[in-house]
Amino acid sequence: MSGHLGSGRYGPAAGRALAGLALLAYPMLVWVGLTRWSPRVLALVLLAVLAPLALGRMRGSSRQALRELALLPIVTLAMLACAAILDAAGVMLVVPVVTNALLLIAFAATLRRDSRPMVERFARLHRSDLTPEQQAWCRGWTRIWSGFFVLNGGTALLLALFAPLDWWAFYNGMLAYVLMGLLFAGEWLLRRRRFGPEATGSARNATGGGREATRNVVAHGTAVSGGVGDDRDGQPAAADRVGVGDAAAHVRRAPDERRLPDAPA
Numbered sequence: 084m085s086g087h088l089g090s091g092r093y094g095p096a097a098g099r100a101l102a103g104l105a106l107l108a109y110p111m112l113v114w115v116g117l118t119r120w121s122p123r124v125l126a127l128v129l130l131a132v133l134a135p136l137a138l139g140r141m142r143g144s145s146r147q148a149l150r151e152l153a154l155l156p157i158v159t160l161a162m163l164a165c166a167a168i169l170d171a172a173g174v175m176l177v178v179p180v181v182t183n184a185l186l187l188i189a190f191a192a193t194l195r196r197d198s199r200p201m202v203e204r205f206a207r208l209h210r211s212d213l214t215p216e217q218q219a220w221c222r223g224w225t226r227i228w229s230g231f232f233v234l235n236g237g238t239a240l241l242l243a244l245f246a247p248l249d250w251w252a253f254y255n256g257m258l259a260y261v262l263m264g265l266l267f268a269g270e271w272l273l274r275r276r277r278f279g280p281e282a283t284g285s286a287r288n289a290t291g292g293g294r295e296a297t298r299n300v301v302a303h304g305t306a307v308s309g310g311v312g313d314d315r316d317g318q319p320a321a322a323d324r325v326g327v328g329d330a331a332a333h334v335r336r337a338p339d340e341r342r343l344p345d346a347p348a
Contacts, residue, residue: 101136106156110256113175114248126167126175134160155182176243179255183236190229200225217278224270231266235259 105112109129116125137156159178166174193201203221206213213221239259242251 105133110252114252122172123167123170126163130163179239180236183232187232190225
């Protein structure tokens with residue numbers, strides 16, 4: 084099986100999984116590395132690990148998806164290159180801050196009156212016939228996630244500037260993910276209470292949708308960029324319909340699925 088990971092249908096999936104795991108483990112990798120190596124050596128090691136994954140993801144993406152899916156890994160690589168040049172640990176510590184800032188921009192930019200909110204865009208990957216009440220729900224939770232990115236990024240910045248390294252690693256490598264999970268679970272429970280079980284689907288489908296949304300956000304930035312417009316009839320715009328790699332493929336495989344997926348964590 085390992086012989087097929089780099090080619091065929093296993094290549095893109097393996098690249099996404101490895102890139103996602105590497106980015107999720109980034110705080111712990113920095114914590115372990117800085118206790119053993121200089122910032123320059125650690126930055127070069129991380130570049131050697133992350134650069135092939137990011138470049139592989141870029142090669143596996145269409146030109147339209149490149150801008151949307153490769154932003155966070157590319158920014159991470161650029162900051163690691165700066166850390167290596169400057170031999171500065173602080174540059175590596177602010178990567179979570181920049182990540183949250185980029186996610187905040189991506190989510191908040193979709194709150195314009197003439198734009199479709201980010202959470203609704205994730206929802207429409209699985210269900211196109213959202214009611215006005217459900218659309219309002221998605222807009223509200225896009226605001227909530229934007230606020231979370233402000234608080235999470237601010238906490239990461241304070242820890243990077245003033246806290247010991249192990250505090251920084253504990254928050255960014257563990258506690259922040261727990262908080263994201265709690266927010267995701269809270270939204271799921273509230274949505275189930277307000278719209279009924281049919282709005283959340285089965286537990287298996289709900290967690291699957293959450294994992295997909297989380298993978299898109301963490302590994303690639305955002306699955307649908309803030310520049311995609313809306314058709315006036317309320318259906319996804321053409322760019323949404325032909326869209327973004329695996330997400331569009333999923334829509335084609337399951338056109339009749341009728342559930343509102345979970346907000347990205």
